[in-house]
Amino acid sequence: MTTTHVLGIDIGGTKIAAGLVGEDGELTAAREVPTDAHDPAAVARALDVLVDDVLAQACEHGHRVADVVGIGSAGPVDTRRGTVHPVNIPSLRGFGLVEAVAGRAGAVLGRPVRAELAQDGQCFAAAEQWRGAAAGAPAVLGVVVSTGIGAGVVLDGRVLAGKSGNAGFLSHVGVHLDGAVLEGSGARGVVEAYASGPSMVAAARRRGWRPGEAADAKRLTADAADGDPLALAVIADGTRALASAFLSAAALLDLTDVVVGGGVASAGDVVMAPLRAAYAELAVYPHLADVRISASRLPRTSGLVGAGRLGWSALAGDGALGR
Known part of the structure; x- marks a missing residue:
C-alpha cells in the first residue's frame, strides 16, 4: 500500500x-x-x-x-x-x-x-500540540531553552505566524526594565539575557563559579543537582525570569499549556521544579495559575x-x- x-x-x-x-x-x-x-x-x-x-x-x-x-x-x-x-x-x-x-x-x-x-x-510548538506533551490542547506555548530561547504558539489548531513569520519570539520578551544587554542582539532586559544556557553560565561565573574547562550549562545543572548553592541560586534566578515571560504570554493568549524543551530543560527537575514554583508564585489569577508546564515528549x-x-x-x- x-x-x-x-x-x-x-x-x-x-x-x-x-x-x-x-x-x-x-x-x-x-x-x-x-x-x-x-x-x-x-x-x-x-x-x-x-x-x-x-x-x-x-x-x-x-x-x-x-x-x-x-x-x-x-x-x-x-x-x-x-x-x-x-x-x-x-x-x-x-x-x-x-x-x-x-x-x-x-x-x-x-x-x-x-x-x-x-x-x-x-515547529516545536506544532509538534508538541500534535503528538507531544500538549497533544490536542487548544492554546499552547512551546519553548526551546538551549543556547538561545526559541518559541512558538498554537491557538485553536493553528500556528501563529504574524506579519513576518516571527510570532512567538519569546526570547525578546522583557522581564527586567533597563536590565542586562543580550550579547549579539543588543536587546536590554529580555528573557534570553537571563534564562538561556550561556546566560546562566555567565551569571554563575560572575558570582564566582569556577568549574574548570567544562563551564557549560550541562555542568551548571549537574552541579545544581549535586546541591551546589551557587548553581542552585543561578538556576532559580534564570527560571524565575523564564516564568515571568511565560506569565506574560499566558496573560495575553489565555494559554492552557507551556511545553519546554531544549538542552537546559532536558536537565529535568533541577530546572523544571524551580520553573514551576516560580510560575505558581507569580500567577495570581486562576486562569493563569492552572496553565500546565510540561517537559517535551519529543526531545529529538x-x-x-x-x-x-x-x-x-x-x-x-x-x-x-x-x-
Whole structure:
C-alpha cells in the first residue's frame, strides 16, 4: 500500500536534519548532518544531499511524497522572502532557503514543489500540540531553552505566524526594565539575557563559579543537582525570569499549556521544579495559575515532526493543525 509523506527539514545551529512525516505524525527516513555556520555553499550542498537521500529512501520504500515541503529554521525568519537570519548561523543570513529546498525537491521528484517556512520554535510548538506533551490542547506555548530561547504558539489548531513569520519570539520578551544587554542582539532586559544556557553560565561565573574547562550549562545543572548553592541560586534566578515571560504570554493568549524543551530543560527537575514554583508564585489569577508546564515528549524529533506538520497543514489549505 502506497502512503503519502511530507518532507520535513529542520535547521539549527549544530545540525540540519530531514525526514519523512506521515499523516499520523510518524517520522521515517530521518537523516542529519552538521551545520556549517560560516559557509553558505556548504549549507546549500548539505541541503541537496539530505533532500536527495531522504527522497531516495521514500522511493525505495514505496512512499508517495507530497508537493509541499515543511521547513523549520532558527530565526528570525522572513516568510515573505523565504529567507532566514539566525544570529548564531552566519552562513544562513539572507540565504534563499525556501527557493533552494523547493527547487531541489522539485528537481528530484520531477514536478513543482512549494515549501512552507516557519521558525524552529513554531515547529516545536506544532509538534508538541500534535503528538507531544500538549497533544490536542487548544492554546499552547512551546519553548526551546538551549543556547538561545526559541518559541512558538498554537491557538485553536493553528500556528501563529504574524506579519513576518516571527510570532512567538519569546526570547525578546522583557522581564527586567533597563536590565542586562543580550550579547549579539543588543536587546536590554529580555528573557534570553537571563534564562538561556550561556546566560546562566555567565551569571554563575560572575558570582564566582569556577568549574574548570567544562563551564557549560550541562555542568551548571549537574552541579545544581549535586546541591551546589551557587548553581542552585543561578538556576532559580534564570527560571524565575523564564516564568515571568511565560506569565506574560499566558496573560495575553489565555494559554492552557507551556511545553519546554531544549538542552537546559532536558536537565529535568533541577530546572523544571524551580520553573514551576516560580510560575505558581507569580500567577495570581486562576486562569493563569492552572496553565500546565510540561517537559517535551519529543526531545529529538520535534523539529522534524513540526516541519512535517507545516506541510500537512498547507496541503489541507486552511492552516489548521488539527486537535
